[in-house]
Amino acid sequence: MTQPIVDTLCVIGPGLIGSSVLRRARLDSAIARETIAVDRDEQVCARVCELDLADIITTDALRGAAEADVVMLCVPVGAIATVAAEILPVMKPGAILTDVGSTRRSVVDAIAPHLRPDVAYVPAHPMAGTEHSGPDAGFATLFENRWCLLTPLENTSSKAIATIEALWHAMGARTRVMDIDHHDRICAIVSHVPHLLAFSICHTADTLADELRSEVLDFAASGFRDFTRIAASDPIMWRDIFLNNREAILEMLERFAQDAQKMATAIREGDEATIVSSVERGRAIRRSLIENRQA
Amino acid sequence: MTQPIVDTLCVIGPGLIGSSVLRRARLDSAIARETIAVDRDEQVCARVCELDLADIITTDALRGAAEADVVMLCVPVGAIATVAAEILPVMKPGAILTDVGSTRRSVVDAIAPHLRPDVAYVPAHPMAGTEHSGPDAGFATLFENRWCLLTPLENTSSKAIATIEALWHAMGARTRVMDIDHHDRICAIVSHVPHLLAFSICHTADTLADELRSEVLDFAASGFRDFTRIAASDPIMWRDIFLNNREAILEMLERFAQDAQKMATAIREGDEATIVSSVERGRAIRRSLIENRQA
Structure with missing residues (x-):
């Protein structure tokens, strides 16, 4: 043996x-x-x-x-x-x-x-x-x-x-x-920031006026439903992750906030080209993941 | 007949x-x-x-x-x-x-x-x-x-x-x-803003330095992978949705940005109670969806 x-x-x-x-x-x-x-x-x-x-x-x-x-x-x-x-x-x-x-x-x-x-x-x-x-x-x-x-x-x-x-x-x-710091930045973008966004949007939905909130639950389409799946995790585990990787998370969240703000500005100003190019980037990333067999 | x-x-x-x-x-x-x-x-x-x-x-x-x-x-x-x-x-x-x-x-x-x-x-x-x-x-x-x-x-x-x-x-x-406006606000929070966030985080990942970007694709954990699924949709359809529901989307996105900012501040300041309560709200919403059979 x-x-x-x-x-x-x-x-x-x-x-x-x-x-x-x-x-x-x-x-x-x-x-x-x-x-x-x-x-x-x-x-x-x-x-x-x-x-x-x-x-x-x-x-x-x-x-x-x-x-x-x-x-x-x-x-x-x-x-x-x-x-x-x-x-x-x-x-x-x-x-x-x-x-x-x-x-x-x-x-x-x-x-x-x-x-x-x-x-x-x-x-x-x-x-x-x-x-x-x-x-x-x-x-x-x-x-x-x-x-x-x-x-x-x-x-x-x-x-x-x-x-x-x-x-x-x-x-x-x-x-x-x-490398240690490389690890922390990768995990911030692939996991920690997505979870933070998921928790935040559940929070947003939860604070809507009562009638609207109950209908959000009734009509949770694929977008919101997918967010809640990743928001269902253990609170102590996530508290520790957020506090122990705060630098990389705050850096990636800041980059994300700028990108989301660009989209908001494009929507406000009716900037079709920026919106379409942003959506197309999302599709390209998705395709790369499928080719990498990660999706 | x-x-x-x-x-x-x-x-x-x-x-x-x-x-x-x-x-x-x-x-x-x-x-x-x-x-x-x-x-x-x-x-x-x-x-x-x-x-x-x-x-x-x-x-x-x-x-x-x-x-x-x-x-x-x-x-x-x-x-x-x-x-x-x-x-x-x-x-x-x-x-x-x-x-x-x-x-x-x-x-x-x-x-x-x-x-x-x-x-x-x-x-x-x-x-x-x-x-x-x-x-x-x-x-x-x-x-x-x-x-x-x-x-x-x-x-x-x-x-x-x-x-x-x-x-x-x-x-x-x-x-x-x-009601028409009620419809538009519900769809902003259950679908349009989640999609906007998904497109934005794909965009953020796509603009990372080359080495980091390729590893993001390698290690896409469940969080990021779920985001890319909802970001894989048709660009023209989404351009039109964003431009035609801009008021409700920008309102809900603003509420969301405040909630995400609260989480970022809690992480920066090491405010454990706020982090845990936010994660617990996410879990509660998820449970409600499961009870409503929407998840």
Whole structure:
């Protein structure tokens, strides 16, 4: 029998992402010999136990971290650095710390002072998810054909990077290694700003006069309906993403606001050429996505 | 055999919507005894002929309109008033003029001076569509379970309204009669502003530096991908919608911009409560839609 990718894998925070990792590991013995699930909430641990998602299930993060060869932090972005600072001192020499956060710069900067030379840190961001959360929301194929973006530090060992890449390949994902700030700007435009716009337009609809508001719900055409789908996500997760990637988000939102303002001016002034060219750009982007098989 | 709803139905502009109406009429003889398709483009007429979508197919709008009991204008919003002014003089006394435009106030105002007392005008807006266009894009079930909003004038005969309602019910749609300006504000928030935002964010992505732009296409997560779907629509149709509903669109866009600005300020200032409450409003709206079976 060949060696598994990880001997002991500890997932801290078995929510949508973490429980999907554990489910996949349950199906494929090449991923880890032993799995540990940690959650500070006893009820979550009880549910993870009922679902039989891991070999060891505990509320004690230090115990889980001390035994693991890879510790994967699947907690909200705002909690990653706190949990990392807590567990790093007890991790085994040669072990790897990784995470699954959607923003990188603020997390990496917060973790940096706590890092040890004998524990590699490999930040990873699997671009997958649904609007649901908690251990019941996960499923083993969540990462199938999705991207996982790795943003290792300059001095991270290539062996540790290769292990985390192999882990995500075994989950069915494709991986790409990239610069931290580049990552944050890409995610701001492809995910964070679209979500911000979706939350905002739901807010706008919600503040309309009562009669109009109820009819908005009756007649939600495809446009608004699609927006609400991406606005249905977890509030704490999004609070943390917005606060931890604020610079890139505010930069991209500012660019967007200028583009939307140009459209508004074109509409006000009846500038047909600008309107048509803007719509045509949207179609071109859509076509590129279809050619890239991302749509 | 019972009487069909319409004796002779003339569809001017057999594109996505018009050809779907004709396809449905082909399947259900209770809709019309005879169908006429009019398009000024000979190639479109040839294609409609190949697809066998109507009994009579002609480039001559006057001929089609003169023979019809109901004339349905399925041309872009910006062309409705021009075509109406051209055909109204030749329509039969007692005939009904209807249309399928997505905006109402500007169209109704433009048609008003040309109306005849012996021809009823019943503006109708079927809330259905895809990002595709032309006679090949239509299908007979396009209107199934979708809303069709009727915005008749004060003096429109209830008999004419009932005929157009019956026609849409036969297409599988639900109908609602409402005030013209109310219609335009609802459609601004549920459809026109969401589309404007989608076009704008595609534009923003398209103007990023080359490397970033190509990675946006690689990593389009669910947020951006959903936006591009609604941004893939016909440029002429959207130009006309934006220009013909500019007042309501600019009003709703202004409200939206204020809400988005509030979110940006909350992110900049680290105001967690405002961010969480905004995300929670989005979820609540989504839940309402699911309860209304619109999602």
